Amino acid sequence: MSNVLVGYGTRGGATKDVATSIAAGLEHEGHIVRVANLSSPTPLEGIDAVVVGSGIQAGVFYGEVLGWLDQHTATLAGLPVAVFNVCLTASDPSKHEAAMAYNQAAVGKLAGVVSQEAFAGRYVPEKVTWWKRLLLRGINKDRAQDHVNAELARAWGVELAAEF
Numbered sequence: 001m002s003n004v005l006v007g008y009g010t011r012g013g014a015t016k017d018v019a020t021s022i023a024a025g026l027e028h029e030g031h032i033v034r035v036a037n038l039s040s041p042t043p044l045e046g047i048d049a050v051v052v053g054s055g056i057q058a059g060v061f062y063g064e065v066l067g068w069l070d071q072h073t074a075t076l077a078g079l080p081v082a083v084f085n086v087c088l089t090a091s092d093p094s095k096h097e098a099a100m101a102y103n104q105a106a107v108g109k110l111a112g113v114v115s116q117e118a119f120a121g122r123y124v125p126e127k128v129t130w131w132k133r134l135l136l137r138g139i140n141k142d143r144a145q146d147h148v149n150a151e152l153a154r155a156w157g158v159e160l161a162a163e164f
């Protein structure tokens with residue numbers, strides 16, 4: 001049994017939902033899990049393993065997640081770490097590789113990762129500023145859509161549990 005931190009960054013809430021489902025899978029396997037939004041200070045004292053994830057905008061992890069990884073590089077080097085992202089690209093199974101590539105910047109900041117994944121997110125236009133909506137229109141992703149699959153995220157949590 002380990003103390004696991006599931007840390008995430010979100011703008012629209014999809015990554016929080018995915019993180020919560022991953023945590024449910026880890027808890028089902030007997031781990032003690034803390035789910036934390038990395039926009040608030042999140043120390044690593046007492047933590048044995050970490051899952052870190054972010055939503056994706058314009059191809060990159062959110063700044064607070066990358067910043068948190070930079071801040072805790074030394075401690076994270078001694079812990080098992082898994083990485084995930086939540087994006088719309090992952091809603092198309094034929095683009096799984098492209099969605100996984102969004103993890104690279106985060107993975108590059110770590111000594112190694114035990115596992116990584118990309119989960120499909122959602123798009124709620126009302127939650128996005130008008131100029132960001134224009135950006136999405138440019139890549140034909142501006143229609144409201146929700147692909148968040150709690151069961152898939154929970155199953156990954158169960159799978160990860162064995163690594164921790």
Ligand SMILES: Cc1cc2nc3c(=O)[nH]c(=O)nc-3n(C[C@H](O)[C@H](O)[C@H](O)COP(=O)(O)O)c2cc1C
Nearest residue numbers: 010011012013014015055058059087088089121122
């Ligand atoms: C301004 C903006 C840019 C986005 N850029 C991308 C992108 O480059 N690739 C992608 O697959 N999804 C992109 N998305 C979709 C988000 O990754 C998706 O909405 C995801 O659910 C966001 O997670 P969050 O709700 O936790 O913030 C974008 C969304 C917004 C609003």
